[in-house]
Amino acid sequence: MSKEVTVPTLGESVSEATIGEWLKKPGDAVKADEPIVSLETDKVAIEVPSPVAGVMGEHKVAVGDTVEVGALIAVIEDDVAPGESTNVEPRTEAAPAEATAAPTPAPSPAADTGAPAQAKSQGSDATQTLSPAVRRAVLEHGVDPSSIKGSGKDGRLTKEDVLAAATAKKETGDSPAPAASTAPPTAGGGERREERVKMTRMRQTIAKRLKSAQETAALLTTFNDVDMTAVMETREKFKDTFAKKHDIKLGFMSFFAKAACLALKDIPSVNAQIDGEEIVYFDYVDISVAVSAPNGLVVPVVRDAHAKSFAQIEKDIADFGKRAKDGTLTMDDMKGGTFTISNGGVFGGLMSTPIINPPQSAVLGLHRIEDRPVVRNGEIVIRPMMYIALSYDHRLIDGREAVTALKTIKEAIEDPMRMLIDL
Structure with a gap:
C-alpha cells in the first residue's frame, strides 16, 4: 500500500x-x-x-x-x-x-570531474544533500562538506557554514582539500572550471522585481552621514541591563527603525505607495527588514514598528534572521511592508544606492561604521561615522521630502532623546 x-x-x-x-x-x-x-x-x-x-x-x-x-x-x-x-x-x-x-566507486573519479563536494556528500554521508548554492561555495573554497557541522534544519549545510569553514581553514593555514588539488590541470597549467546552475525561483523573482522597479519607478538616491557616537555610547551603557531584562542584545537596527518611524510620521509620502492613479497613505509603519538567507535576500516585515519597543523590534529581527537561515520563514512573514531598511554595513559596504521594494516608495540603506575626521566646534576630531542612503520614487516623493526624511533620521540617531520625546 x-x-x-x-x-x-x-x-x-x-x-x-x-x-x-x-x-x-x-x-x-x-x-x-x-x-x-x-x-x-x-x-x-x-x-x-x-x-x-x-x-x-x-x-x-x-x-x-x-x-x-x-x-x-x-x-x-x-x-x-x-x-x-x-x-x-x-x-x-x-x-x-x-x-x-563501495568497491565500484572506490577510485577517485570525483577528483577528475571537479565535483568533490557532491561526490563526498553522496559517498561518506548519503543523507547529506547539498543545495546548488552550497555546492558552488564548496567548490569555490575547496572545503570538505563531510567535515562541516551543518547549522540548517535537520543539520543540513548552509552557505554560511561553508564560508565559516573556509575562513577557519585560512586562519589555521590548512592545506586545500586533496580532491580539489588533484583535479587535472588544463593545457595552460592551471585549473579552469565552470558550473551552470539554474536560477532558483526566488532568485528569478528577485531579478524581475528589481528590474521592474528600475523600469517603473523614477529612482533617485539622497545621502547623508551620521555620527554614531551617541548610539554607541547608549548601547555600551545599557547593553548588560537591556540584555538581562529583555533577553536580547541591543543592536543598531532598533534605533534606525524607531528613527525611521519618526521621519515617516513627519513625511507621510515616504511611507506611501502609488496604486494606479491614486496614492495610498498608511497611518502605521510596517518595516521590511532585508535579511540574507541561503537562497537569496528576503524581506520579512516588522509589523506596527511605530508601536513596538526597542526590545520587541530586536526580538522580531533576531527571529527573522534565525528563521531565514533555517529556511522556515513563511509567506505571511513577507507580506506587506510600507518601508524597507537594508543594512549592507554588516558585509562591509561603505556606500550604496539601494533599490526600492515595490510597491513601496522608499528604502533606507545602512552602511559600515568607520572612524573618520570631522569638524566639531571648529576642531578636527575622530568620530565613528556611517553613510546612510535613502532611495525613493521621485514620482511620489519630492527631493525636499526625501532629504528632510533622511535628515530627521540622522538627527534622531545623533541625539536618541528625540525618539523619546517625539521630535
Missing part, C-alpha cells in the same frame, strides 16, 4: 512552486511529518513533510520542475514494520547495500 504526496497550499495568490531539493531518495526510510522535499516559491522555500511513516518511493517530478498546488510529486511506500515505523533512522536499511557497492 502506498500514500501519495501532493503539493500543499502555498499561500495566498501562490499557485505553483519549483522543486528545489529532494531531501529523501527512493529507498530512504522516512518518519511521519519528516521533511522529504523542499519547494521554492517566489518568496520562500517550503518543506513538504511525509504524511505517513514508510519508505520513500518514486519521485514523480525532478529538481527544477514547476509544480502546481495539488499536483502529485511522490509516493510513500507503507511497507515498514510496525515496530520500526516511529524510530527508524534514515538510510539504515540502505547502508549494507552501499557498503557492498
